[in-house]
Amino acid sequence: MFVDEVKIMVKSGKGGNGAVAFRHEKYMEYGGPSGGDGGDGGSVIFVVDEGMTTLVDLKYRKHVYARAGEDGGQKNMHGGNASDIIVPVPLGTMVFEHATNRLICDLTHKDDRFVIAKGGRGGRGNARFATPRNQAPTIQENGQPGVTMEIRVELKLLADVGLVGFPSVGKSTLISVVSQARPKIADYPFTTIVPSLGVVEIDGARSFVMADLPGIIEGASQGLGLGLQFLKHIERTRVIVHIIDMAGTHGRDPYEDYLTINNELKEYKYLLAKRPQIVVANKMDLPEAQKNIKTFREKIGEDIEVFEIAALTQQGVKNLLLKIAEVLSKTPLFDIYEETNAEDEVIYRYEPKDKEFKVIQINASTYEVTGKLIERLIQMTNFASEESIKQLARRMRRFGVDDHLRVAGCLNGNTVRIGEYEFEFVD
Ligand SMILES: Nc1nc2c(ncn2[C@@H]2O[C@H](COP(=O)(O)OP(=O)(O)OP(=O)(O)O)[C@@H](O)[C@H]2O)c(=O)[nH]1
Ligand SMILES: [Mg+2]
Structure with a gap:
């Protein structure tokens, strides 16, 4: 089974929480702070494995969850880091965030x-927050x-190269005589x-990869037949081998077929029609083919080379x-991003404009602040500790959240909503 989309x-994993702890030393109310840091959560990492050719493994996996880091402990014990989960995937794998595409x-590339x-x-433990002025912090x-x-x-x-053409023109037959591939032929x-x-x-030295693709019919670019699913596969083939049933089996006209397929390629993506194409007249062992080839050559003109095969x-x-092989050697590898038409594709690296935030007025006395970093700070704050809360307030001031709230009209006593929390604005 060939799986191409999963x-x-x-x-x-979430990071472990930092700890609050103090060493017990004689005659001292508090020994030094000794709460250890939490361990890092595990990441999910995809790695190319050249031995793989399908996504079947992933299909049966469904969930890939890394574990959380351990919490920090007393006596400066650092919580254990969770191990990363390494997922091997085939070369050529593309990953999209489903919600946003x-x-x-x-x-x-292979590595x-x-x-x-x-x-x-x-998270950091309280040992990290000790300063000359505050030697016994309870912040973590x-x-x-x-x-x-x-x-x-x-x-x-x-x-x-991709074999392209109407159904039953002999694409699978061709790949079966030139490679180890054994697709069904009927x-x-x-x-x-x-x-x-x-x-x-x-000839021992030269080799290339050929793709036997399902047949295309008129309207495929609109989703007819097996449609788009397969036109998509042609996108990355550098050279198209366009196979025509010259015998016109099932009453089809070879030249019409030729035009129809090219039109579908163009409709799907203009770039496909511009890709180097080798025109092949198949089933030349049949008398009808010998008859049809003359008209075909007249219609297509002398400029286009036609390869007659059986x-x-x-x-x-x-x-x-x-x-x-000759055409391939002259066709450069293309830049996938350009070719696949990167209109709304952005490379997402997980360090988006973190610090940006937005202030929205929700009603007369309620404002909402949204933004990656701000929301993360909130999630990392321990609201049971007054000191942690104060620290949060300081950080927000530093990021300019207070100023923005004021500009937006927020007044002393108004409600500020951030993530799942609500605060009173104190000015
Ligand atoms: N006489 C003759 N028959 C051929 C030739 N090549 C293929 N055929 C026959 O044409 C029929 C279709 O061949 P396939 O190779 O399955 O065609 P396909 O293009 O892969 O078709 P789809 O997979 O349906 O798109 C089979 O019955 C083959 O035996 C040829 O050169 N000469
Ligand atoms: Mg086939």
């Missing part, structure tokens, strides 16, 4: 690795929360419903492979 939940990463969900940092931080999100993992074929449309890859070796008898196949 949705899973990933979750990184943002591209998180595109793993296109690529990417932190999909970063573990929360452990809670661990930073982890990240939970649904991601969509996609694998596009990294084939050099004389009914859409025999091939999942793409398969074959490694084609020409995949079934392997006639002309070697010649075609040499041509494919």
